[in-house]
Amino acid sequence: QVQLVQSGAEVKKPGSSVKVSCKASGGTFSSYAISWVRQAPGQGLEWMGRIIPILGIANYAQKFQGRVTITADKSTSTAYMELSSLRSEDTAVYYCARGGGSSGWQIDYWGQGTLVTVSS
Amino acid sequence: DIQMTQSPSSLSASVGDRVTITCQASQDISNYLNWYQQKPGKAPKLLIYDASNLETGVPSRFSGSGSGTDFTFTISSLQPEDIATYYCQQYDNLPPFFGGGTKVEIK
Numbered sequence: 001q002v003q004l005v006q007s008g009a010e011v012k013k014p015g016s017s018v019k020v021s022c023k024a025s026g027g028t029f030s031s032y033a034i035s036w037v038r039q040a041p042g043q044g045l046e047w048m049g050r051i052i053p054i055l056g057i058a059n060y061a062q063k064f065q066g067r068v069t070i071t072a073d074k075s076t077s078t079a080y081m082e083l084s085s086l087r088s089e090d091t092a093v094y095y096c097a098r099g100g101g102s103s104g105w106q107i108d109y110w111g112q113g114t115l116v117t118v119s120s
Numbered sequence: 121d122i123q124m125t126q127s128p129s130s131l132s133a134s135v136g137d138r139v140t141i142t143c144q145a146s147q148d149i150s151n152y153l154n155w156y157q158q159k160p161g162k163a164p165k166l167l168i169y170d171a172s173n174l175e176t177g178v179p180s181r182f183s184g185s186g187s188g189t190d191f192t193f194t195i196s197s198l199q200p201e202d203i204a205t206y207y208c209q210q211y212d213n214l215p216p217f218f219g220g221g222t223k224v225e226i227k
Binding site for chain 2: 037044045046047059061062063095097101103105106107108110111112113
C-alpha cells in the first residue's frame with residue numbers, strides 16, 4: 001500500500017522560506033512523478049510543480065517560478081518542496097501527490113497535507 | 121495556459137438524485153482530464169481519469185464523459201457519503217490547472 005507522509009505544520013514569517021517533506025513508502029518511488037498542490041483556506045486546488053525522481057527533472061507552474069524548488073532524494077524515497085519569499089497569501093495546506101498511470105497524471109495517492117501559516 | 125471552467129460552483133440535491141457537473145476547457149485537451157472528490161479536511165481522491173475511466177475501487181455510480189473541450193461528471197444516484205467538493209483537472213498541457221470546484225450538498 002502506497003503511503004505519502006508529509007512533515008508537520010509550519011508557522012513562518014513573511015519573507016522567510018519553508019521546506020516541506022514527503023516520504024513515500026510501499027511503492028517504487030523513483031518511477032513516479034511527485035506533484036505538489038496547494039489549497040488556500042476555503043479555496044480550490046493549485047498545482048505548483050512536480051518532479052520525476054528517476055530523471056531528477058522538475059517542472060514548475062509559471063506563477064511559482066523562481067520561488068519554488070522541488071527536489072527528491074531517491075535514497076530515502078523523500079520529495080521536498082521549498083517555497084521562498086513567503087507572503088501571507090502563501091498560507092495554505094500543501095499536498096504532495098503521486099502521479100501514476102500511462103500518462104503519469106493519474107494522481108492516485110496523496111499525502112495528508114501540511115499547513116503552512118505565514119504571519120508576522 | 122489552459123483554463124478550466126467548472127459549473128455549477130455549488131448544488132443541492134436529494135438522496136437518489138442524478139447529479140451532473142460540467143467542465144469546459146479553454147482549448148482542445150482530447151481526453152486528458154481527471155475528476156477528484158475532496159471531503160472537508162481531507163486530501164482529494166481520484167475518481168475518474170482519462171475523462172471516462174473509473175479509478176479502481178470507486179463506486180460505479182460515478183462516471184465521466186466527454187472529449188475535446190466539454191466534459192461531464194455524473195453521480196447517478198446521490199448518496200449521503202457523496203457530500204464533497206468535486207474538481208476537474210486537465211493534464212494536456214502544463215500547468216495542469218484544476219477547475220474551480222463544485223460543492224455538492226444534500227437538500
